[in-house]
Amino acid sequence: MKRYSMWLLGGLVFLITVLPSWLGIYSTYVQFILTLVGINVILAVSLNLINGYMGEFSVGHAAFMGVGAYISSIITVRLVADSSFFGDALLSPIWSILVFPVSLILGGIAAALFSLLVAIPSFRTRGDYLAIITLAVNFIFKSVIENIDVIGGPRGFMGMGKVVKAMDDVFAMPWVMVWTFISVVLTIYIVRNYVTSTMGKGIVAIREDEIAAELMTVNTRRLKVITFMLSCGLAGLAGGLHGHTLSYVNPSGYFILQSTIMLVMVYLGGMGSISGSVISAVGFTILLELLRPLGLFRWVATPLLLILIMLFRPTGIMGNRELLDVFPKLRKYFTSSEEVITHANATD
Amino acid sequence: MSLDIFLQNFLNAMQWGSFLALIAVGYTMVYGVLLLINFAHGDIFMVGAYVGYFIGTFLLNKFAVKLPFDLPTWLIIPITIMLTMAITALVGVTIERIAYRPLRNRGAHRLYLVITALMFGLLLEYGNLALLGASDRQFPTLFEKEIYTIGNLSVTNVKIIVILLSFLLMGALWFVVQKTKWGMAMRAISYDRLAVPLMGISVDSIIVATFVIGSSMAAVAGVMYGTAFPILSFDMGMLVGWQAFIAAVVGGIGSIRGAMLGGYIMGFIQIYVAAFLPSTFRDLITFSIFLLILVVRPTGIFGVARRTKV
Amino acid sequence: MPMLRIKGLTHYFGGLKAVDDFNLDLGKDEIVGLIGPNGAGKSTVFNLACGLYRPSEGELSFEGTNLIGKFPHQITSLGIGRTFQNIRLWNELSVLDNLRIAHFSQIKYGILDAFFFSSRLRADESKLIEEARQLLEQFNLTNFENELPRNLPYGLQRRVEICRALVMKPRLLLLDEPAAGMNPGEISELMDLVRWVRETFKVTVWIIEHQMRVIMGICDRIKVIDFGRTIAEGTPVEIRNNPKVIEAYLGEEVVV
DSSP: OOTHHHHHHHHHHHHHHHHHHHTTOSOHHHHHHHHHHHHHHHHHHHHHIIIIISOOOOOOTHHHHHHHHHHHHHHHHHHHOOBTTTBSOSSOGGGHHHHHHHHHHHHHHHHHHHTHHHHTGGGTOOHHHHHHHHHHHHHHHHHHHHHOGGGTGGGOEEOHHHHHHHHHHHSOSOHHHHHHHHHHHHHHHHHHHHHHSHHHHHHHHHHHHHHHHHHTTOOHHHHHHHHHHHHHHHHHHHHHHHHHHHTEEOGGGGSHHHHHHHHHHHHHHOTTOHHHHHHHHHHHHHHHHHTGGGGGGHHHHHHHHHHHHHHHOTTTTTTTOOHHHHSGGGHHHHOOHHHHHHTOOOOO | OOHHHHHHHHHHHHHHHHHHHHHHHHHHHHHHHHSOOOTTHHHHHHHHHHHHHHHHHHHTTOSSSOOSSOOOHHHHHHHHHHHHHHHHHHHHHHHIIIIIHHHHHTTOOHHHHHHHHHHHHHHHHHHHHHHHOSSOEEOOOOSOOOEEEETTEEEEHHHHHHHHHHHHHHHHHHHHHHHSHHHHHHHHHHHOGGGTGGGTOOHHHHHHHHHHHHHHHHHHHHHHHHHHSOEEOTTHHHHHHHHHHHHHHHHOTTOHHHHHHHHHHHHHHHHHHHHHSOTHHHHHHHHHHHHHHHHHOTTTTTOOOOOOOO | OOSEEEEEEEEEETTEEEEEEEEEEEOTTOEEEEEOSTTSSHHHHHHHHHTSSOOSEEEEEETTEEOTTOOHHHHHHTTEEEOOSSOOOOTTSOHHHHHHHHTGGGOOOOHHHHHHTOHHHHHHHHHHHHHHHHHHHHTTOGGGTTSOGGGSOHHHHHHHHHHHHTTTOOSEEEEESTTTTOOHHHHHHHHHHHHHHHHHHOOEEEEEOSOHHHHHHHOSEEEEEETTEEEEEEOHHHHHHOHHHHHHTGGGSOOO
């Protein structure tokens, strides 16, 4: 009975987000915001792995989102859409149903591989220097894309709208939102399993005292590679979803401002707390939308918010704790007896 | 490449390198004293350029609100530069006071300081964008451009002034750091913070002085940059400031010598790369070199590796 | 064959010779002390033995396996446990988690198991947690399983740290100034603990200490170094009367 509570929660979310969208109850605008919320949840949770649990300081995470966005979009537009950039579709539009999720996975894998640019330097450097490296990677990504005219250079390219329409033609469903929902569930599931396992707890040991971790038989290099690849791969997945939500990709959209938004969500929610990241991703996305009338001042409010967090509550909303730690009575609804043994101590 | 083109680019590189060096010094001094990478510094440079724009345009009576008299050129230039330096220094010190200092006193994790610095940079940038709009501003002509020709070379007086002024300022800085008590204190802080108050100078004063000097030099760079390249945009801090930061790291962050040398090295690399390859390659090559240095020799040319005790 | 063999170990930090021709053979079940004035290079020897630095010169082998060039986590998984001068427990993780993580080299499941909570993971984790709990029980630490180390009194933290070092079933235990910061009562408990550990877990103990009472009380033999060089070696009685040792520093010791 206990394990089903998670399913229940997931079902509830599905009922209030995806189902009404499917039935056309929600406007396109609301659907757009809901999808964006989902994407931001994935981004916040993924970045929390590196910045929160592992205690590093990655400030260029948007680059990996961008890699996923570009790879995924190039694949779908090339294969199943007619576009001025890549010419006619290579496959019939019916294939879009399959090509889209495959492109998302490939985008994620590409981003994971790209993360080695940061993971490998992280063996020998930490703190400020690694932060600079992540920033440099963000700059390099933007620079590289801007130099490739075939994919639009600095202006980016479009065409994903046609891909989404093609999927819709095969079967009317809010495809991007559905895949986002699935991705969010998958992300939370995988990350939670990872950080509660002994292997995953090793990354907190790295944060607390890397040398001690090495001496307690923790293979820190392997762990860093796994963590970076997982985190950046998920960001790439989110990027692919993002590109198809906006129907448009361009390099400036995956640059410092986007990285900053992700940082805000992570630190607002609390380092090392998955529920914190989820809550702040939802809250912050909605906040940004509510502030839309402010125009450009939204982008003043964002860094200002993070400054205030740093000054007054750097541990964020949840600090280091999960929702289940704050409301322990709920615990019995959400943990099976098996999980109690293996997920011993939710104080991570 | 013919000698003429080489020499022409040489002067361009010296000018560009001067800008980078002046800004890089600010990064490196703050790092030396606080072990903090002041990511907001590039945008301090932008603030300097814009403040110079406002003051200069005002003094030239080009705004709607006018002075009851016209000032002579030889007065406008120094006033503009001085006022810009003062105001920009104020901005830099204010950020230190309201954000960095409370965090430091609280013993906050350095991570929070770095994030705050990065955010202040963005704040300045987007604040500019939001307040002043997206269209670029034209920096006022503070003095008439003159072109001198020597053989096949043409040099503007602006270039010469930039280079000379930079050398002058850096020379002055070198003197202060090496020969004065305050300069010694600045150098001492990076080695042993606790010893400095024993010399009779408060650590906070040194830190303020560091920010004042760094911001002022960035301000001068801003004004001169505006004079040399009159188009100002809200993201010039990001565009130019980052190059300067890379220069500081290449030279060895924390070393003033390194920042000066790094500025000119990067200046030369950028100008000569742009001379041969399409301009879009310039940034790519710059950042790739940056990444390479960080991985191969993170302490830069003059930096000293700090050995952490295991 | 000696368990740990160190021959001609020499190490430079830049121009400074921190360790000079250090030699040591450690056998089974003995407790050996390493003493010397502050800055003599004792911790450096430990760090070299654990692979934190690559020695400038010398040979280093454990149970016949060469250690030089190996990563620290490889060396410790061969069967060497270690504690530190300033207790290095992971403060944001519970005591139980501290022990679980030390099982890292014994983990049999893979990445995908960890991501997807497979049955292989569940089985392995149950086993590993069970072992950790048994160890805690032997050390009388069961009640503190869910505590954060920073909330525990110093003596208990030290006990946890030693317990953690035993997770990887070491045959050799390196203790770096375990009595640092302890009062006389705690020191007596520590001495009993170390003897008990040697008996129960059949480990060789190599200990660095400044507290002479500890060294003289539990060591079978002692090695003395100063400025990186060995200046004396022998039983506690021999060392106590060695003029070179007395000259080097014995006079300034804390006498309890």
